[in-house]
Amino acid sequence: MLPSQALRALAETGAVAADAPLAAGQIQPASLDLRLGRRAWRVRASFLAGAGRSVADRLSDFAMHEMSLEPGAVLETGCVYVVELMERLALPADVSGAANAKSSTGRLDVFTRVIADRGVEFDRVPQGYAGPLYAEISPRTFSVLARAGDRLTQLRLRRGAAGLDDAEHAAIHAALGLVDGEALIDGGVGFSVDLSAQAAGAMSGVVGWKARRHSALIDLGRLDAYDPLDFWDPVRPGRAGEVILDPGAFYILVSRESVHVPPDCAAEMAPYMAVAGEFRVHYAGFFDPGFGHGPAGGAGSRAVLEVRCHEAPFALEHGQTVGRLVYERMAERPEILYGRDIGSTYQAQGLRLSKHFRAA
Structure with missing residues (x-):
């Protein structure tokens, strides 16, 4: 698992890039907070990009309407949204990623997971991935007001298998x-x-x-x-x-x-x-x-x-x-x-x- 100093080094080399400079506290001891971008789409169903396809291509099949998060937008209970994230990746060939909701997101019962281009699993970024990231968001109990820059998900990066037996x-x-x-x-x-x-x-x-x-x-x-x-x-x-x-x-x-x-x-x-x-x-x-x-x-x-x-x-x-x-x-x-x-x-x-x- 890559620590904070390695995440910072990846940001400095452009392996982790963003539409805006990384904010204070965004790099955590073993994870990077991901920020909501300015565009969101209400979609009729959850989806994965799938092999050989981009999330943008799939949005043309599933999006119902587009909305801006710059002034803030209400994400309603029971609805599914896809939001572009500010961060994008150009990972080294031996580095992969795993995402998860931040603690505060989970405690609000806001179900969220990360989607990558050509992805066949939620919350998984394959080794050497280069491309944008998106968040699928579905509030389960409370409707929430979200804005560009809000941090609902986090990303961990690793080399090889780090798990313990x-x-x-x-x-x-x-x-x-x-x-x-x-x-x-x-x-x-x-x-x-x-x-x-x-x-x-x-x-x-x-x-x-x-x-x-x-x-x-x-x-x-x-x-x-x-x-x-x-x-x-x-x-x-x-x-x-x-x-x-x-x-x-x-x-x-x-x-x-x-x-x-x-x-x-x-x-x-x-x-x-x-x-x-x-x-x-x-x-x-x-x-x-x-x-x-x-x-x-x-x-x-x-x-x-x-x-x-x-x-x-x-x-x-x-x-x-x-x-x-x-x-x-x-x-x-x-x-x-x-x-x-x-x-x-x-x-x-x-x-x-x-x-x-x-x-x-």
Whole structure:
């Protein structure tokens, strides 16, 4: 995984280029924030470019109308949009990319993924890719006001395969601690849900938040601005300590374990499906080097879980395993770490909504 200094070097050589100079804070310890460009299209269906075709060519088949994001535009719940991104790539032959929604995007239940020309997978940029990037955006619960320059997605670049096997996960956990307590290691490090009345950072008795449908518009540029109770209902456990998830509803919960991403590693929260397909945890999953790292001000950081239930109501219980963190090695230690020194929003977090909402 390429660290911040390597990302900056790629920008200086033109391998990562943009319509406007990179903004302050856009380069993170192991990722690059991608900015919305000025043009967006409402499309009738999600699509991939496909082998030998460009996104621009496919837009002629799917676009319903074009809109400008320079003054700002409302992206409505239940609609699908494609937005050109400011950044474009001319990657070295041995460098590939993977994209994901930023944490704040996922916590607003705004589903987004990156599309590249000739792409046959979402959120994947092949080795040596040269061309533009686009974001597909579909708000699920809240309609949002978006503008050119807003950052909804992020890109990681890597050389080769950086993933760790179970033995390597176990060795790093033994040496540095990847979660507090004993680690369940199987294709990554397992974590469980905290439904206790003492969930980290929670107000009295609240273990999560359930999104309200048909709420007001959220301006993506307004931070620490909205009252949570205008958009969310507090979730409290039942008598047996369980939470019944309603089909189709969107929840913010928190992990029971504190999480640690050492400076020489990055991590990704793998989406988790229950065996019967009842619910999915976490749509946005990059964890940068330094998250939960004590010297970077992160001791005790929890993982926030974005949860949606599907076919049937599901009883979620305290301590139930709901997902796993998959770690990867950094090519070298980043010159910056996630945390207090760069003003990272979610360091040392407990149960936490997106940064658009005031602390409950």
